[in-house]
Amino acid sequence: MRRTPILLGVLLLVGCGSSRTAPASPRATATQRPPVFHRAATATPIPASSFTAMLSGRVVDAATGAPLHLALLVVGSGLKMARTDARGSYSVRFPAGPAVPIFVTQTGYAEALAMGALRPHQKLTLNFRLHRIVPGTPPVPGAPITFGHT
Numbered sequence: 001m002r003r004t005p006i007l008l009g010v011l012l013l014v015g016c017g018s019s020r021t022a023p024a025s026p027r028a029t030a031t032q033r034p035p036v037f038h039r040a041a042t043a044t045p046i047p048a049s050s051f052t053a054m055l056s057g058r059v060v061d062a063a064t065g066a067p068l069h070l071a072l073l074v075v076g077s078g079l080k081m082a083r084t085d086a087r088g089s090y091s092v093r094f095p096a097g098p099a100v101p102i103f104v105t106q107t108g109y110a111e112a113l114a115m116g117a118l119r120p121h122q123k124l125t126l127n128f129r130l131h132r133i134v135p136g137t138p139p140v141p142g143a144p145i146t147f148g149h150t
Contacts, residue, residue: 053118116147
């Protein structure tokens with residue numbers, strides 16, 4: 001009788017070391033995947049060109065239609081500026097959205113003013129006709145121009 005408990009003990013020890021034991025749960029047989037770590041989303045800088053609009057056109061003498069070379073266009077408070085070429089042509093990019101004033105000046109001419117707003121990527125042609133200043137008389141500025149979606 002003493003052999004029975006010893007024999008049972010040996011069988012238990014041999015059985016515990018066997019690799020053919022039943023799994024403890026169904027999850028134990030599934031292949032374990034490593035944990036997935038997601039990279040945090042980082043802000044991608046958006047280029048300023050995505051929010052700019054373009055204004056182009058010509059600046060000419062109101063009486064003769066002659067192009068005005070080196071006339072100065074100032075957008076808003078002077079953040080963006082452009083000068084006309086020999087044909088009186090200009091092109092300037094500026095932030096789209098809010099309404100901005102455009103001032104056009106040339107020595108010997110009355111200043112012109114335009115006010116408006118453009119949407120991102122919008123392009124607009126805007127021509128200016130400046131009036132020559134006659135000495136001894138007050139300058140005669142042109143009527144203000146509105147443009148875009150004001």
